Amino acid sequence: MAELVAKNLTVSAGAKAILSDASITLRQGELVAVLGPNGAGKTTLARAMLGVEMHAGSSELDGKPVTSFSPMDRARKIAYLPQIRPLAWPAAVRDVVALGRYAHGAAIGRLKACxxxxxxxSLGACDLHPLADRATDTLSGGELARVHLARAFVAEAPLMIADEPVAALDPRHQFQAMNLLRRYVDEGNGALVILHDIALAARFAERLVWMKNGQILADGSVEETLTETRLEEVYGISARIVETEDGPAIIVRSPARQV
Structure with a gap:
């Protein structure tokens, strides 16, 4: 079973700690949502877990330092969907999605049957078959977000880290994306997802990880960690949590104060 264990991760920019002493585990069978305000260190945490950006601490994949894996070996174990997803050229949607098979030795235009x-x-799961032959520079932001999500899924890695995968998506496709991530986990994989929508995270995730000022303040179940006190502590808002048949709803009572 694939498992990514990060301990005491610290990342600094000059004298300022962007991420401080953060420890977190991602394993198969869990959907973990990372929450926190802008600048909390969520993206830095994801990059440090992958070994891309780490000044102190450790991150081990299946008991070995994540940095000891070659990029292709690591990509076969962990699919990564970054927040910023540049494309070097306006390729066809199908070809961009196929890039996710590169770690398996696939080459565009010479794909094996598998x-x-x-x-x-992946094209079908992300509702992209009608766009498969379109150039990516003709797509909307939401359509392009779905292309990148399909590219992550097509790697068929046992673990995935996705940084704001529902950004720029309309409500229908937000739920479609989270349903796909939920299904991916239910099939025996593990996903860590950075989100800003607290209610969406609470509806789909087993665990919520709450961050502020580069630190992990809480890591636990929705029932344990989603409280009105936590919302004030993390976001500086006065809010009410209402339980509905579809999961918790967050009603903000007052504008955010400075945090």
Missing amino acids: DAEAVNR
């Missing part, structure tokens, strides 16, 4: 089938599954 790779082509994986690409078609």
Whole structure:
């Protein structure tokens, strides 16, 4: 079973700690949502877990330092969907999604049958078949976000780290994306997802990780960690949590104060 264990991660910019002494585990069978205000250190945490950005601490994948894996070996174990997703050229949607098979030895235009089938599954799951032959520079922001999500899924890695995968998506496709991540986890994989929508996180995730000022303040179940006190502590808002049949709803009583 794939497992990513990060301990005491610290990242600094000059004398300022962007991430401080953060410890977190991602394992198969869990959907973990990371929450916190802008600048809390969420993206830095994801990058440090992957070994991309780490000044102190450790991150181990299946008991070995994550930095000891070659980029291709690591990509076969952990699919990564970054917050910023530049494309070097306006390729066709199908070809961009196929890039997710690169770690399996696939090459665009020369896909093996298993790779082509994986690409078609991801296109279908992300509602992209009608756009498969479109150039990516003709897509809306939301459509492009779904392309990148499909590219992450097509890797078929046992773990995934996704940084704001529902950003720029309309409500329908936000729920579609989270349903796909939920299904991915229910099939035996593990996902860590950075989100800003607290209610969406509470509806789909097993664990919520709350961050502020580069520190993890809480890591636990929705029932344990989603409280009105926590919302004030993390976001500086006075809010009421209302339980509905579809999960918790957050009603903000007052504008955010400075945090």
